[in-house]
Amino acid sequence: MFSERLKILKEKGLLREIKDRSSPQGPKIRFDNREYINFSSNDYLGLSSHPYIIDKVKKSLDAYGSGTAASRLLSGGSTIHKELEDKIALFKGTESALVLNSGYAANTGIIPAIADEDTAIFSDELNHASIIDGCRLSKAKTIIYRHKDVSHIEELIGKDNAKRKIVITDTVFSMDGDIAPLRDIYNICLRWNSEHGTPNSTLLYIDDAHGTGVLGNGRGALSHFDMKPEPSIIQMGTFSKALGSFGAFVAGRRDFIEWILNTARSFIFSTALPPGVIAASMAALELIEGDTELIQRLWSNRDKVAHGIKNIGYDIMGSETPIIPVRTGTVENTLRVSGHLYEKGIYAPAIRPPTVKEPRIRITVTAAHTDEDIDRLIEALREV
Ligand SMILES: Cc1ncc(COP(=O)(O)O)c(C=O)c1O
The missing domain is CATH 3.40.640.10 (Type I PLP-dependent aspartate aminotransferase-like (Major domain))
Known part of the structure; x- marks a missing residue:
């Protein structure tokens, strides 16, 4: 009964799966023994693993x-x-x-x-x-x-x-x-x-x-x-x-x-x-x-990412904060973009209906990202 329903979700590209880290939360995370730059968490100030x-x-x-x-x-x-x-x-x-x-x-x-x-x-x-x-x-x-x-x-x-x-x-x-x-x-x-x-x-x-x-x-x-x-x-x-x-x-x-x-x-x-x-x-x-420096770093990283993404021609859908959606149109395209980023060692998940009406890649920037992390994200998005 449920397998039939799951099959329909899968055919529509809407089946979700859990991805479990084998590392702490942070700007770099590990899945399946590989390191990824993480643009998916809400850990805006990098405090989830702060000493x-x-x-x-x-x-x-x-x-x-x-x-x-x-x-x-x-x-x-x-x-x-x-x-x-x-x-x-x-x-x-x-x-x-x-x-x-x-x-x-x-x-x-x-x-x-x-x-x-x-x-x-x-x-x-x-x-x-x-x-x-x-x-x-x-x-x-x-x-x-x-x-x-x-x-x-x-x-x-x-x-x-x-x-x-x-x-x-x-x-x-x-x-x-x-x-x-x-x-x-x-x-x-x-x-x-x-x-x-x-x-x-x-x-x-x-x-x-x-x-x-x-x-x-x-x-x-x-x-x-x-x-x-x-x-x-x-x-x-x-x-x-x-x-x-x-x-x-x-x-x-x-x-x-x-x-x-x-x-x-x-x-x-x-x-x-x-x-x-x-x-x-x-x-x-x-x-x-x-320490307000942490928050300043968050915002300066956010501005770098937002400008970088806009400069290569993407629409960031009215974002004003470290949550930066990238408009990708169809579910198929969203999965393609997310898949390409993943191949390049970047984790930024596809967000699809029913979570949102319009599919997108949701990028979240944190104070803990480095300039190199940001450059790699922009480069991978440019390639798509
Ligand atoms: C606006 C908003 N409210 C509430 C929640 C739920 O918070 P929590 O994850 O602590 O349950 C979230 C996050 O998922 C959220 O984005």
């Missing part, structure tokens, strides 16, 4: 053990969980924060916890799958707006008479690498509240998974736009991308965080993150706070 972080993780194992063996609301949490929450709240400029087990668990737990049957959610058509699933799990009505189209949001909000409204957007879109116009979106929420609602009846929920550690000197999308962490803005983000660790957070008002702690099912009914993971996230935040 300072590894040392902190080892110490945390001695102090707290390797597993947590219960949810946070039982005995799973430890004082370093709370320390990380205090640190992330300070980092994001909010009253409070809560650590959740992954970005996926955060969106699928928080959204149903805040959006009831009296709520309308307005969601960007390119929002991450975890947001889509969070909306599906909630009892709210979900209304999709055209990608980054502020006037479409305004029109849709105006037409809807739900008691509560939430606009949800990725800050950096994970497959396109462009940035949501947060200030304009927030102004719509404010205007709607002052003309039709109560002060915080329309919330803005941002998923800053790819903004944290990358935008606004690492502090994320609100800093990038010089915006304040207003009470009606909910900031969700992950430790799993630029921070090189694992897990997620949500930051906002104290009462909001307490509500999530009491109602988000993915928080309540899941074992707390292991201490090693918490220690890694803490250490990564310390590094980012103390």
